[in-house]
Amino acid sequence: MKKSDILWQADYRYNFDRDLWVNPKAKKAFSVEFVDDNVEGEIVRRIEQRTNGNGWTFYFNTDPSDGVKRVLEQVLG
Amino acid sequence: MTPKRTIEDHLKIEDLLREEYFELLPALRRLAMQLETEIRSLTLPILHNLRPYEQLVVKSRVKECESALNTLLGPKEGRTFDPDRPGGYSLLQLPDLAGVRVLVFPNNRLIQVDDALRDRFADWTPKPIKYGGGSAQAPKYFGYCNEISRNIRGEYQVVPMLLGLFWEVEHAAMYKFRPAANSKDMRNHRTVVEDSLISFENGMECFVRDNIGKYPENPSKN
Numbered sequence: 046m047k048k049s050d051i052l053w054q055a056d057y058r059y060n061f062d063r064d065l066w067v068n069p070k071a072k073k074a075f076s077v078e079f080v081d082d083n084v085e086g087e088i089v090r091r092i093e094q095r096t097n098g099n100g101w102t103f104y105f106n107t108d109p110s111d112g113v114k115r116v117l118e119q120v121l122g
Numbered sequence: 123m124t125p126k127r128t129i130e131d132h133l134k135i136e137d138l139l140r141e142e143y144f145e146l147l148p149a150l151r152r153l154a155m156q157l158e159t160e161i162r163s164l165t166l167p168i169l170h171n172l173r174p175y176e177q178l179v180v181k182s183r184v185k186e187c188e189s190a191l192n193t194l195l196g197p198k199e200g201r202t203f204d205p206d207r208p209g210g211y212s213l214l215q216l217p218d219l220a221g222v223r224v225l226v227f228p229n230n231r232l233i234q235v236d237d238a239l240r241d242r243f244a245d246w247t248p249k250p251i252k253y254g255g256g257s258a259q260a261p262k263y264f265g266y267c268n269e270i271s272r273n274i275r276g277e278y279q280v281v282p283m284l285l286g287l288f289w290e291v292e293h294a295a296m297y298k299f300r301p302a303a304n305s306k307d308m309r310n311h312r313t314v315v316e317d318s319l320i321s322f323e324n325g326m327e328c329f330v331r332d333n334i335g336k337y338p339e340n341p342s343k344n
Contacts, residue, residue: 076199112206
């Protein structure tokens, strides 16, 4: 299955403004670069990964700065 | 103690940049017009001597506001201005807020146009556009027009016409839809199109070279 199909089926939607795959309910976001650079199995593993549920989890190749995280958390809701 | 910044900081960055854009806009328009006028004037002798099948088109443009913001943001993951970035952001960091594109057909006119403009823009910085898998390049320069502004850089480029027209559609599609730009398939499609266009342009140039002398220099002048 294509990575975009895997994300779509897991309720991730593409955010054109930020070039992110976002699931507000799971509070997770994948950068398009992370999706491109990782194999399907890794994407599935990260989708299924448990988080503490308090804040957003960002799957980026390079960790976003605290400032960018703060902005994204508020923009994404 | 410095208070924690909030979402307003980020929105403020974007809004401040938009404000900066609209403050610069009158100068950007003047810069585009100045460049277009000068380039039209300097290429006029070439235009007058074009053969019937040859073309030379001069187009100026001012970068749109949102496009300028996106360019300033660059290909950064998450496409978000960092409120903590030291030094902040300014649109004046961009070299191509106003520019001119000269489209020529066939390719042998490209060098001629480039040469015609070099003296006037001798102090501008070259940054050629690479295409065809890096095997070919088109001239591009950026610099200041001091008559208009000592802060805003302008840009001009001289490109093969077929490729230039293709890029108008391709760049917008690929840059505004990152998954397409990153897709290996789409990159392959782009290379196939570029190679075909290059082949047509080179073919025309070869045909002209091989048959020069069999046709009048400029029949429309007869």
